[in-house]
Amino acid sequence: MANALSGWGLWIALVGACLGTYFCRAIGVFLSSSINQDSEIFRWLAAVTYAMVASLTVRLIVMPLGLMATVPLWIRILICALSIGIMISKPTRRLVPALLAGTLLMVGYGVMR
Amino acid sequence: MSSSDQPYIDPSEIALESSAVERFKSPSDAFWTGMRDAAGAPAVVLFAGMVGFGAMGRTNGFDVWFTTFTSFFMFALPGQVVLFEMAITGSSALAIALAVTLTSTRFITMTVTLFPQFHHKDRNRSLYASVHLLAMTAWAISMREFHAIETKHRLGYFVGLGLLCWLISIPGTILGFYLAGMVPPAVTLGLVFINPLFFLLTFTEVKPWINRIAICLGCIFGPLFFIVDRDTSLLTAGLVAGTLAYFIDRKFLRKKAGIIG
Numbered sequence: 590m591a592n593a594l595s596g597w598g599l600w601i602a603l604v605g606a607c608l609g610t611y612f613c614r615a616i617g618v619f620l621s622s623s624i625n626q627d628s629e630i631f632r633w634l635a636a637v638t639y640a641m642v643a644s645l646t647v648r649l650i651v652m653p654l655g656l657m658a659t660v661p662l663w664i665r666i667l668i669c670a671l672s673i674g675i676m677i678s679k680p681t682r683r684l685v686p687a688l689l690a691g692t693l694l695m696v697g698y699g700v701m702r
Numbered sequence: 703m704s705s706s707d708q709p710y711i712d713p714s715e716i717a718l719e720s721s722a723v724e725r726f727k728s729p730s731d732a733f734w735t736g737m738r739d740a741a742g743a744p745a746v747v748l749f750a751g752m753v754g755f756g757a758m759g760r761t762n763g764f765d766v767w768f769t770t771f772t773s774f775f776m777f778a779l780p781g782q783v784v785l786f787e788m789a790i791t792g793s794s795a796l797a798i799a800l801a802v803t804l805t806s807t808r809f810i811t812m813t814v815t816l817f818p819q820f821h822h823k824d825r826n827r828s829l830y831a832s833v834h835l836l837a838m839t840a841w842a843i844s845m846r847e848f849h850a851i852e853t854k855h856r857l858g859y860f861v862g863l864g865l866l867c868w869l870i871s872i873p874g875t876i877l878g879f880y881l882a883g884m885v886p887p888a889v890t891l892g893l894v895f896i897n898p899l900f901f902l903l904t905f906t907e908v909k910p911w912i913n914r915i916a917i918c919l920g921c922i923f924g925p926l927f928f929i930v931d932r933d934t935s936l937l938t939a940g941l942v943a944g945t946l947a948y949f950i951d952r953k954f955l956r957k958k959a960g961i962i963g
Contacts, residue, residue: 594789594798603768605799606785607775613806614833617813622825631814634807636916636947639908641805641940642780642901643917644924645787648936649898651925654790656761656887657894668895669902676903685743687903688750688896695895699888 660698668694725851732855736862739847744839745870747900751779752871754896756878758783761894762790766879773875777837777868781805783897784936793933801937809833812841816860821853832857835864912951919943 594602649657650665657665672691676683726732752773759769764786772782781802788798813833817825840863848856882890905917920943927935927942 594792594795598795599764599768599789602785602789602795602798603772603775605795606772606781606802609799609803610776610778610781610806610809611834613803613809614813614836615830617810617836618817618829618833620810621814621817631811632912632951633944633948635811635910636912636951637940637944638805638808639905639913640916640920640923640943640947641784641801641936643905643920644927644939644943645780645784645936646898646901646905647921647924648928649783649787650902652928653898654762654787655894656891660891669899672899672903673906676906684747684903688747688900691899691903692750692892692896696888696892699886699891 660695664698668698726855726859729855729858732851732858733862736859736864737866739843739859740840740863740866744843745866748837748839748867749870749874750896751900752874753878753881754893754900755779755782755786756875756880757882757890757893758786758878758897759875760879760882761890762786764789766876769879770872770875773871776802777834777871778806778809779837779897780901788933788936791932797934797937801934801940804937804940809836812836812838816841816844816848819848819853820857820860823854824857832861832864835861835868837864837867839867840864911955912947915950916944916947919947 650669651662653665668691671694672687675690676687726735755773756769759766759772772785776782776785784802784805785798788801793801813836816836817829817833820829840860843863844856844860847859851859878893882893885893908914908917920939923939923943924935927939931938
């Protein structure tokens, strides 16, 4: 936390993030009457978004900060693998059971240690 | 309106002429049905995500106002987590705003696919307000249901749906924030784990190969770039991995008809 953003810098970041997010929503409205959703730029933007969220997710699981860092890496990966197993065990949606199982396993680990 | 001897261009027109015409009696009926459709598994997952986000804010030393404002004004979980993660590692405000904006570009695609399905009378400036209610949950349900709703009631349905999702995210965040301070560390651990796990699980539902490749490359480049330069690593990893996936798709996959389906 030593070099964490704080004070005004933090709020400026929040305002920038909010404006950027709203800008994307608004530009979508603006373009919605004139643009083809299958165009190349959207394919590229979707790929960049998925890559960014994927690298965020991996970082949160593999190299977390704070409380989660006290859990051994193999426990974190094992719980993720089990949850994915539940998720893909049926072709129909199993998001809620998988999410619940993973969360409860993590709580269970916390209780046991 | 297409007549029967013309080919349908817009899929939304097909449903209009069938039984869907009488699905809702009035705009308020559509609005409340939208609210009811949101109140179920989608709302539970979103609420859990927001509780997890609130807990993340608490455990990382943000105050309750900052955490709640983020949910209220951004209402985009991946972007919110990016903001917090980058703020903790000490990235500059500019890098944060850029990275968050890039994760939000998915809203452009969502809006462009969803909003043309509204009635032309509803397509005015007020949409710039309703678009704030657009997020993954409301988008997915709307895309599924709109074909069975007559066009003039679609906006009411969408607003009901989105409004409920937005409104539950605020108490969810506040609840998560205070829970993380009150419950035993074991429960806080579970709360903080909700969002990474949620993102991970949604990846299994991604169908197009270009996006699957992007996810795999992002998983590899994310930690690598983090070691090289952590301030901008999300931004650079996303751009490099996404662009690479785009070119792999463009050069190799698109020509093979069987793969993209």
